Amino acid sequence: MQYKSQAVAKPYFIAAIALFTGQILFGLIMGLQYVIGDFLFPAIPFNVARMVHTNLLIVWLLFGFMGAAYYMIPEETETELFSPKLAIAMFWIFLVAGALTIVGYLTVPYATLAKLTGNDILATMGREFLEQPLITKVGIVVVALAFLFNLTMTMLKGRKTSISLVLMLGLWGLAIFFLFSFYNPHNLVLDKFFWWWVVHLWVEGVWELILGALLAFVLIKVTGVDREVIEKWLYVIITLTLITGIIGTGHHYFWIGTPEYWQWWGSIFSALEPIPFFAMTVFAFNMVNRRRRDHPNKAATLWALGTGVMSFLGAGVWGFLHTLAPVNYYTHGTQVTAAHGHMAFYGAYAMVVLCIISYAMPILRGRAANSAKAQVLEMWSFWLMTVSMVFITLFLTAAGILQVWLQRFSDTPISFMAAQDQISLFYWMREGAGVFFLIGLVVYIISFFVKGETKAAA
Amino acid sequence: MSGTFTKSMARNIFYGGTVFFALLFLALSFDTMKEIPKRDNRANLTESVIAGKKLWEVNNCIGCHSLLGEGAYFAPELGNVYPRRGPEFIKAWIQAMPTGAPGRRQMPNFGFTDKELDDLVAFLKYSSEINTANWPPNIEG
Numbered sequence: 001m002q003y004k005s006q007a008v009a010k011p012y013f014i015a016a017i018a019l020f021t022g023q024i025l026f027g028l029i030m031g032l033q034y035v036i037g038d039f040l041f042p043a044i045p046f047n048v049a050r051m052v053h054t055n056l057l058i059v060w061l062l063f064g065f066m067g068a069a070y071y072m073i074p075e076e077t078e079t080e081l082f083s084p085k086l087a088i089a090m091f092w093i094f095l096v097a098g099a100l101t102i103v104g105y106l107t108v109p110y111a112t113l114a115k116l117t118g119n120d121i122l123a124t125m126g127r128e129f130l131e132q133p134l135i136t137k138v139g140i141v142v143v144a145l146a147f148l149f150n151l152t153m154t155m156l157k158g159r160k161t162s163i164s165l166v167l168m169l170g171l172w173g174l175a176i177f178f179l180f181s182f183y184n185p186h187n188l189v190l191d192k193f194f195w196w197w198v199v200h201l202w203v204e205g206v207w208e209l210i211l212g213a214l215l216a217f218v219l220i221k222v223t224g225v226d227r228e229v230i231e232k233w234l235y236v237i238i239t240l241t242l243i244t245g246i247i248g249t250g251h252h253y254f255w256i257g258t259p260e261y262w263q264w265w266g267s268i269f270s271a272l273e274p275i276p277f278f279a280m281t282v283f284a285f286n287m288v289n290r291r292r293r294d295h296p297n298k299a300a301t302l303w304a305l306g307t308g309v310m311s312f313l314g315a316g317v318w319g320f321l322h323t324l325a326p327v328n329y330y331t332h333g334t335q336v337t338a339a340h341g342h343m344a345f346y347g348a349y350a351m352v353v354l355c356i357i358s359y360a361m362p363i364l365r366g367r368a369a370n371s372a373k374a375q376v377l378e379m380w381s382f383w384l385m386t387v388s389m390v391f392i393t394l395f396l397t398a399a400g401i402l403q404v405w406l407q408r409f410s411d412t413p414i415s416f417m418a419a420q421d422q423i424s425l426f427y428w429m430r431e432g433a434g435v436f437f438l439i440g441l442v443v444y445i446i447s448f449f450v451k452g453e454t455k456a457a458a
Numbered sequence: 459m460s461g462t463f464t465k466s467m468a469r470n471i472f473y474g475g476t477v478f479f480a481l482l483f484l485a486l487s488f489d490t491m492k493e494i495p496k497r498d499n500r501a502n503l504t505e506s507v508i509a510g511k512k513l514w515e516v517n518n519c520i521g522c523h524s525l526l527g528e529g530a531y532f533a534p535e536l537g538n539v540y541p542r543r544g545p546e547f548i549k550a551w552i553q554a555m556p557t558g559a560p561g562r563r564q565m566p567n568f569g570f571t572d573k574e575l576d577d578l579v580a581f582l583k584y585s586s587e588i589n590t591a592n593w594p595p596n597i598e599g
Contacts, residue, residue, distance in 0.1 A: 037563030045566050046532050047521025114516040126515025186508045189498035235468035242476045246483045255593035256526045259493040333527030408595045416534035
């Protein structure tokens with residue numbers, strides 16, 4: 001570690017992995033409920049399991065992003081963190097608030113939780129992904145502001161690199177767009193319109209800046225390619241991201257009561273959204289091929305290449321599959337959407353966080369890279385989780401296509417539940433792939449405890 | 459990526475492009491705000507509908523169902539449940555939950571009062587009358 005204060009990243013990374021594990025366990029519960037409908041009912045109804053699954057995803061990625069920023073910013077700005085104490089305090093506040101929220105979901109009926117936590121003062125709950133109680137939402141804003149203050153102050157006193165600038169832009173954007181979660185008009189169309197300003201402008205907007213910055217940082221470190229080259233690529237990629245992704249928001253405005261011109265704007269611009277992801281894949285492979293050093297951390301390099309490929313497949317290709325309005329007319333709100341969501345989140349965000357953890361964690365533990373034995377295990381976990389996710393996506397896509405045919409396209413459409421019964425085989429196979437994903441995750445966690453010969457970090 | 463294309467050029471294109479497309483997006487959003495009163499059924503946004511939307515939210519209905527195609531995909535689309543089933547069926551169905559049928563997907567019983575059931579139905583009726591460009595493709599949702 002070059003700067004002592006980078007050490008604050010470590011608890012963030014550990015928490016991220018722990019919450020990731022929780023997310024996968026609840027995913028398996030939901031997957032089983034798809035085929036054994038009354039599994040764990042009424043103890044954990046599906047809606048509760050889903051809320052835990054998606055909220056844990058968001059929170060663990062946020063922990064990962066924060067840890068990454070605390071690790072990267074001192075090194076990029078060549079100065080110690082403004083306040084390591086504040087970073088640690090925010091860690092505990094965020095962790096406790098997050099844990100209490102999950103406990104609340106699991107132990108109290110949601111309507112009671114809403115009553116207890118002030119939803120009558122300002123109703124913000126009960127909207128997909130933004131289910132958090134008002135006090136949790138306020139807590140997220142407080143933690144985010146303290147975090148941004150800490151990093152911005154660090155940057156002001158140090159070197160200003162493009163990577164750190166892009167990262168900070170992404171993180172500030174994340175905080176600013178989250179503020180739309182406090183706006184919940186009675187008018188359903190307006191509600192949905194601005195809900196996407198959080199959800200879409202996060203995952204298909206500012207989060208991609210964070211993704212690009214993390215990937216660029218790791219690539220500089222493991223390949224030794226000149227910073228000027230990597231940062232130029234970074235700017236090109238995020239330019240493509242935002243000029244396609246901002247208007248690309250329109251692909252959510254096809255069928256929710258918004259004007260029909262969005263079908264054109266949304267289709268055309270979101271059809272271009274795969275381009276930045278393709279550029280990212282080319283970028284990652286190009287930089288690794290032009291490497292000027294052989295970094296001992298092979299696992300981190302694998303995650304970096306994997307992020308490029310899987311985000312292109314998940315976000316790019318699977319997004320394109322159903323983004324054109326005439327196609328989306330049939331696929332909107334089916335398992336096709338679920339298929340895309342799974343591979344896109346894994347390929348883009350889960351993998352980039354695992355990539356920075358893979359690179360930084362050994363250094364935080366006092367060595368340049370893990371032992372060969374530990375790395376081999378980590379690479380096994382990479383393949384197990386990634387291949388499982390490919391199969392989860394393929395099975396959900398098959399389920400989705402059949403669902404569209406049975407319920408929406410055929411001459412004799414059948415009801416939602418009748419269609420679900422017809423496609424249950426694919427849900428079983430998805431659950432099987434999910435079990436392999438969990439095995440991959442267990443292998444991943446074990447890899448942290450495998451000893452072996454290592455070289456001390458520089 | 460030739461030598462003449464420098465990092466500062468890339469950076470300038472990034473800032474310029476982002477600002478341009480963000481402004482274009484804002485302009486389109488502004489126009490949308492002017493256009494949607496014709497489509498969003500706001501004339502029927504009664505007290506009962508507003509109360510129904512809140513019940514929809516605080517019981518996390520979106521955690522299983524979809525509404526205008528957004529939400530979870532575990533239970534039927536409800537944006538058009540009003541024309542599909544009608545008000546009396548919807549109320550009776552909600553009250554009959556959970557079915558307890560072994561192996562079948564279960565919906566909790568929320569213990570709604572008669573007024574709350576009316577509010578929820580009013581909200582679902584209002585939702586079904588939003589102009590969604592003819593989505594979903596058929597009555598099955």
